[in-house]
Amino acid sequence: MSSVPSPKNAASGGAPPLHRLLANASDAVQAVRDGHSLTDWLSRCPAEIRPGVQALSFTVLRRLGAAQAVRAAIAPKNPPPRVDALLLTALALLWPGESAYAEHTLVDQAVHAVRQRAPNSAGFVNAVLRRFLREREALVAAAQADPVARFNHPRWWQDRLRTDWPAAWEGLLQANQQKPPMTLRVNPAHDDLDGYLARLGEAGIAAHPAGALFPQAVVLDEPRPVQALPGFDDGHASVQDASAQLAAPLLLGQRPPQDLAPGEDWPVLGAGARVLDACAAPGGKTAHLQELAGNGLDLLALDADAKRLERVRQNLQRLRLEGAVRAADARDTAAWWDGRAFDAILLDAPCSASGIVRRHPDVRWLRRPDDIPALARIQSELLEALWPLLKPGGRLLYATCSVFRSEGQDQIDAFLQRHGDARSRQFDQGAGHLLPLADNARQDLAPGAAAVTDGFYYALLHKA
């Protein structure tokens, strides 16, 4: 890995010039090509250009496979990385359907940006971009023959999806190219869904319910800064995808399983229940659990990443919720467990994030094929370490934001083989593999909703 180029820090008044946004977006793209997280890079980007750089870099990463193929077709010899990144940035933004800027403006500004960092390459960049514009139709058509250019995902990722989902793989790849909706979770301590929708309406923010399966979820027609949301600072709403909002009601028993035996009791866990959130940061689901239980859970939130845990504390504080927060590797139970068994455990395990590619367009380019078995091994170790900590009759909700079967159903099938005292409870909707497809029969979206949820996997394991 090379060092990460830092965002340029020069402060400027008014709207930032396009060449500055392009230069920074191309640095962000190059950081991803060098193996660094876009989220981390953007967190260090000066606030006045961050929204613009984010919008451009997201678009470019969604078109990176195509831009690389076209650049190689026009200029087969690799230019220096930073020049290449600028070229790829401009090519992706000149792709049909992506034209947020007039073509000649984009080319001029890209050449301006390259002149500032590699003056000798300005003529070359100008020539490549102008040739692309002249021959765009033919170059775009020719690129479709290369699967990486056509689907803008690495080949191994496509192969894995094709194996896991023979009928849906192409739809999944296309879904990853969409812009995700901004979805909120309404805090029941302050409002019901209709009440908060009314408040959004009064604030001039158009929104609709995500659907009956997600009783606290509203989808905004257009994303907004959180500060524009009524009562955000006072914890009246949180930003959370609808599929992530399934975890807390599943674990606490507010949605009972469909396979209850006659007379079987399925208590709703509330005040005093001892609950572990084993991989809690940044705390979206931790807060939801406590919100639904009226802040009465005896809740422990763990995470291996002490820095990310700060976000859990902030979320609980904003929402006026309680919970013990502790940095630990959940697998190392000897280091953190006090010996008191849990009524319920949420294991929202580290995973490939293959279900949230819409929100993190860098993920597909950062992952390597070997990462998937390595992550599956960690997930399995976490399951093994935490299962003994559950009371008899207790529940463990296993979750991943992945659409890969090895991190979902295969993982749980193998666990059930190893543990005769575990049973996976059945749900008609909102559990198992949730694919981020508009026509996913398992999803219950409001009619006409543009929203599809993120990809997720849930299994509720019940201890005999």
Ligand SMILES: C[S@@+](CC[C@H](N)C(=O)[O-])C[C@H]1O[C@@H](n2cnc3c(N)ncnc32)[C@H](O)[C@@H]1O
């Ligand atoms: C999918 S994220 C959790 C998201 C969180 N549950 C939420 O809803 O906001 C997975 C988390 O697992 C943490 N993690 C990874 N390995 C871990 C381990 N061995 N023990 C505890 N936490 C771990 C990561 O730091 C990361 O914050």
